[in-house]
Amino acid sequence: xxxxxxxxxxxxxxxxxxVGVSRVxxxxxxxxxxxxxxxxxxxxxxxxxxxxxxxxxxxxxxxxYGTVLRGxxxxxxxxxxxxxxxxxxxxxxxxYTPYQAExxxxxxxxxxxxxxxxxxxxxxEVSNASVYDGSTAAAEAIAMCRDRKxxxxxxxxxxxxxxxxxxxxxxxxxxxxxxxxxxKDGRTDLEALKAALTxxxxxxxxxxxxxxxxIEDAKAIGEAVHAAGAKYIMGCNPxxxxxxxxxxxxxxxxxxxxxxxxxxxLAFGGPYLGYMxxxxxMFRKLPGRIxxxxxxxxxxxxxxxxxxxxxQHIRREKASSNICSNQAxxxxxxxxxxxxxxxxxxxxxxxxxxxxxHYLAAELAKIGLPRLHEGPFFHEFATKCDKxxxxxxALDEQGILGGLAVDGxxxxxxxxxxxxxxxxxxxxxxxEVC
Amino acid sequence: xxxxxxxxxxxxxxxxxxxxxVPEVEIVSPRAEAxxxxxxxETELTRHYTALAKRVHGxxxxxxxxxxxxxxxxxxxxxxxxxxxxxxxxxxxxxxxxVQGCLEVLHxxxxxxxxxxxxxxxxxxxxxxxxxEFTGLLxxxxxxxxxxxxxxxxxxxxxxxxxxxxxxxxxxxxxxxNVPSGPDGCVDVxxxxxxxxxxxxxxxxxxxxxxGIFDRNILEITKIIHDAGGLCYYDxxxxxxxxxxxxxxxxxFDVIHLNLHKTFSTPHGGGGPGAGAVGCKxxxxxxxxxxxxxETENGCHLAVPEHSIGRVKNFCGNFGVVVRAxxxxxxxxxxxxxxxxxxxxLNANYMMKRLSEKYxxxxxxxxxxxxxxxxxDLKAATGCSAMDIAKGLLDHGxxxxxxxxxxxxxxxxxxxxxxxxxRETMDEACDVFLALWDLAHxxxxxxxxxxxxxxxxxxxxxxxxxxxxxxxxxND
Numbered sequence: 001x002x003x004x005x006x007x008x009x010x011x012x013x014x015x016x017x018x019v020g021v022s023r024v025x026x027x028x029x030x031x032x033x034x035x036x037x038x039x040x041x042x043x044x045x046x047x048x049x050x051x052x053x054x055x056x057x058x059x060x061x062x063x064x065y066g067t068v069l070r071g072x073x074x075x076x077x078x079x080x081x082x083x084x085x086x087x088x089x090x091x092x093x094x095x096y097t098p099y100q101a102e103x104x105x106x107x108x109x110x111x112x113x114x115x116x117x118x119x120x121x122x123x124x125e126v127s128n129a130s131v132y133d134g135s136t137a138a139a140e141a142i143a144m145c146r147d148r149k150x151x152x153x154x155x156x157x158x159x160x161x162x163x164x165x166x167x168x169x170x171x172x173x174x175x176x177x178x179x180x181x182x183x184k185d186g187r188t189d190l191e192a193l194k195a196a197l198t199x200x201x202x203x204x205x206x207x208x209x210x211x212x213x214x215i216e217d218a219k220a221i222g223e224a225v226h227a228a229g230a231k232y233i234m235g236c237n238p239x240x241x242x243x244x245x246x247x248x249x250x251x252x253x254x255x256x257x258x259x260x261x262x263x264x265x266l267a268f269g270g271p272y273l274g275y276m277x278x279x280x281x282m283f284r285k286l287p288g289r290i291x292x293x294x295x296x297x298x299x300x301x302x303x304x305x306x307x308x309x310x311x312q313h314i315r316r317e318k319a320s321s322n323i324c325s326n327q328a329x330x331x332x333x334x335x336x337x338x339x340x341x342x343x344x345x346x347x348x349x350x351x352x353x354x355x356x357x358h359y360l361a362a363e364l365a366k367i368g369l370p371r372l373h374e375g376p377f378f379h380e381f382a383t384k385c386d387k388x389x390x391x392x393x394a395l396d397e398q399g400i401l402g403g404l405a406v407d408g409x410x411x412x413x414x415x416x417x418x419x420x421x422x423x424x425x426x427x428x429x430x431x432e433v434c
Numbered sequence: 435x436x437x438x439x440x441x442x443x444x445x446x447x448x449x450x451x452x453x454x455x456v457p458e459v460e461i462v463s464p465r466a467e468a469x470x471x472x473x474x475x476e477t478e479l480t481r482h483y484t485a486l487a488k489r490v491h492g493x494x495x496x497x498x499x500x501x502x503x504x505x506x507x508x509x510x511x512x513x514x515x516x517x518x519x520x521x522x523x524x525x526x527x528x529x530x531x532x533v534q535g536c537l538e539v540l541h542x543x544x545x546x547x548x549x550x551x552x553x554x555x556x557x558x559x560x561x562x563x564x565x566x567e568f569t570g571l572l573x574x575x576x577x578x579x580x581x582x583x584x585x586x587x588x589x590x591x592x593x594x595x596x597x598x599x600x601x602x603x604x605x606x607x608x609x610x611x612n613v614p615s616g617p618d619g620c621v622d623v624x625x626x627x628x629x630x631x632x633x634x635x636x637x638x639x640x641x642x643x644x645x646g647i648f649d650r651n652i653l654e655i656t657k658i659i660h661d662a663g664g665l666c667y668y669d670x671x672x673x674x675x676x677x678x679x680x681x682x683x684x685x686x687f688d689v690i691h692l693n694l695h696k697t698f699s700t701p702h703g704g705g706g707p708g709a710g711a712v713g714c715k716x717x718x719x720x721x722x723x724x725x726x727x728x729e730t731e732n733g734c735h736l737a738v739p740e741h742s743i744g745r746v747k748n749f750c751g752n753f754g755v756v757v758r759a760x761x762x763x764x765x766x767x768x769x770x771x772x773x774x775x776x777x778x779x780l781n782a783n784y785m786m787k788r789l790s791e792k793y794x795x796x797x798x799x800x801x802x803x804x805x806x807x808x809x810x811d812l813k814a815a816t817g818c819s820a821m822d823i824a825k826g827l828l829d830h831g832x833x834x835x836x837x838x839x840x841x842x843x844x845x846x847x848x849x850x851x852x853x854x855x856x857r858e859t860m861d862e863a864c865d866v867f868l869a870l871w872d873l874a875h876x877x878x879x880x881x882x883x884x885x886x887x888x889x890x891x892x893x894x895x896x897x898x899x900x901x902x903x904x905x906x907x908x909n910d
Contacts, residue, residue, distance in 0.1 A: 101890070102888040135748045296892060307902060317603065358459045
């Protein structure tokens with residue numbers, strides 16, 4: 001069996017006698033005898049070599065694709081080597097939440113820098129230190145907007161279906177009403193939205209670019225939302241924010257999103273990173289940790305967890321959220337990623353992704369897979385396809401993960417890691433099938 | 435030290451991406467200005483982060499007896515396994531037949547952790563303990579609702595509970611009923627009996643509780659709730675004391691969350707990611723968030739339970755954390771799991787015994803995996819508080835215990851050594867604790883002034899909250 005217990009049998013005996021008991025079982029005297037477990041049905045423990053073999057065997061049952069043309073909420077982007085090098089540092093990996101600020105300055109400063117970068121990307125005033133992922137960020141955002149007279153949240157049908165599902169679950173908890181605003185031609189139906197914006201509407205959630213990759217008229221939607229007296233939440237892809245209008249420019253009160261594209265592995269869906277930022281009027285309603293700058297007794301600049309009066313360990317049942325652990329190391333990774341890329345590198349990643357996706361769309365149109373929707377898109381787009389099963393299977397056999405089958409066709413994605421050769425090869429395979 | 439924005443110069447950058455090999459496309463609605471991000475060379479960038487890492491105390495830097503957080507050693511093999519390319523490069527929406535390894539990780543973990551906890555089904559979607567609480571409470575809510583029992587709106591929580599418990603209950607739409615603890619730190623059974631009724635949805639409890647005591651009335655407590663028609667929720671924050679020895683399922687609990695980042699050795703990353711796996715008895719399994727993994731003759735499949743409460747998170751949760759926890763459980767196995775719990779309890783009792791020489795314990799021993807000291811007497815005698823002792827520890831390279839928790843002990847220091855600390859480390863730490871007790875009597879000012887050897891000294895938290903500076907602004 002493997003063990004990480006340093007004390008020898010002899011040392012344990014000495015400790016037991018120091019404590020004043022003869023057997024360690026005596027320390028469990030408060031446990032009713034009939035409850036004690038007689039047999040734990042687990043396999044015998046393993047040596048490191050054996051456990052490595054067992055896990056490697058599991059990993060080998062997964063298929064790693066050479067080319068990935070699928071996004072739909074999780075994106076394969078280039079990750080600079082410095083990102084993993086930094087976040088593998090044992091100090092950062094093994095520390096707890098920075099409750100003791102004097103010995104946690106490295107984490108606190110990095111989160112302060114992360115908050116600054118999220119504000120730079122979104123244009124918002126204040127960022128928190130992260131939440132679990134993009135969907136929980138969206139669900140927490142709608143909870144921020146609820147008040148006594150406004151108990152309805154609106155979400156565009158063009159948002160990621162998983163985000164809508166998570167919102168629905170959170171609303172089952174809180175008792176908030178969730179209404180889905182229909183889509184029209186792959187975008188949020190503005191007229192339907194205006195009709196849904198009744199006096200009890202607390203907020204509207206819009207994803208940009210939306211689930212189908214299409215770029216929404218976020219400014220016009222924001223104006224309609226504010227005209228009805230509701231709050232405007234935008235869920236934005238952070239790579240797209242390198243080049244696109246910011247949520248602040250579109251009038252958003254809260255900006256959230258899935259920050260996995262900022263230097264995190266696909267990793268079968270997690271750990272990922274939810275970012276959350278708000279304007280000045282709303283920042284005290286943000287859930288979770290927030291790092292603030294201050295100074296020590298000698299006047300040196302330092303960082304602490306701040307505005308804790310919002311949080312569960314102080315406010316208990318009156319807290320703005322229950323969140324305690326977040327995704328700190330993922331936020332750290334995103335900060336390193338953004339620093340390594342810089343504004344120009346991030347812009348390059350965004351433009352490369354967008355250009356490759358447009359090239360793929362054009363090539364697919366030539367072989368009879370035209371787009372499902374018109375208008376501008378970022379790095380994802382849906383095409384018509386009569387036999388998505390056959391297309392995806394043919395690609396799969398050649399080591400290519402094709403797009404995601406969606407209603408009416410296939411949702412494709414291309415990022416900067418896909419080369420023109422890979423796109424040409426994929427299109428040639430599809431042409432054979434169609 | 436300088437912020438990353440104050441380093442480097444415009445034009446400095448890394449060489450990361452190639453030129454575009456397809457026709458370039460311009461965005462139709464561009465942002466007005468480029469975001470202000472850092473601009474550094476790779477040398478300066480890596481030095482910045484190395485300097486930051488040096489200003490952090492992790493488990494590998496020294497003793498970390500942070501009560502309730504189970505800061506045990508984080509095995510390196512866990513990291514290697516989570517970083518296998520066969521896990522890191524898997525898109526979460528790949529076809530099921532291409533992710534059989536990932537599904538096997540989840541399925542095997544559910545089976546093994548189900549055995550350890552006495553639960554029948556498990557989900558790994560929740561990302562953290564509090565997220566697990568929220569999920570478990572929604573299961574209770576859905577269960578009552580499905581039976582047409584809509585009047586069960588109250589969750590009973592002892593006053594010693596973690597703050598997340600009442601906060602989660604409110605998020606799940608419940609009203610919180612606080613019940614007092616008795617003088618022994620355990621649930622006041624009579625108070626509980628008078629608190630239950632037809633509006634009781636359930637109870638949230640940690641056992642061992644937050645003062646490190648196993649509640650010997652646990653079977654009676656869970657029976658009182660069940661007899662009233664409620665369900666029992668186990669907060670798994672303290673499972674490390676009892677894993678493999680006694681199971682929450684056998685204590686009468688219906689639903690639990692596990693903090694994989696505490697009990698099951700996955701690192702906490704300076705605040706996360708963790709994982710808050712939720713296990714439940716068969717009666718709640720139809721309500722679990724979907725999808726869950728089911729095993730058939732043809733391999734593993736993802737399926738949505740019949741009355742699922744829906745998703746609580748994207749995809750299958752913090753998968754990489756589950757890989758680490760599975761590696762740990764497979765390593766320890768049948769003998770190692772209870773062995774870890776027993777040694778965690780032995781270590782805590784050993785420290786409790788040694789520190790009892792001078793410090794006052796909030797509750798008499800033996801304790802389970804942690805114990806709480808009450809420094810009210812010391813404060814009255816010397817003016818030195820729990821905070822002062824904690825800050826004194828920092829100068830000796832020891833991370834302080836949890837301070838001022840649970841709330842029912844006023845000058846609390848909660849110590850949890852875990853099983854992975856040696857007697858030698860604990861002896862050194864006890865020597866420091868005892869020396870600080872003496873120092874409090876001899877020179878209290880020295881402790882009020884501590885720490886003096888850390889990268890910064892005591893920070894102005896009041897000022898930080900009063901005038902919040904939450905991001906860097908140039909020329910500020």
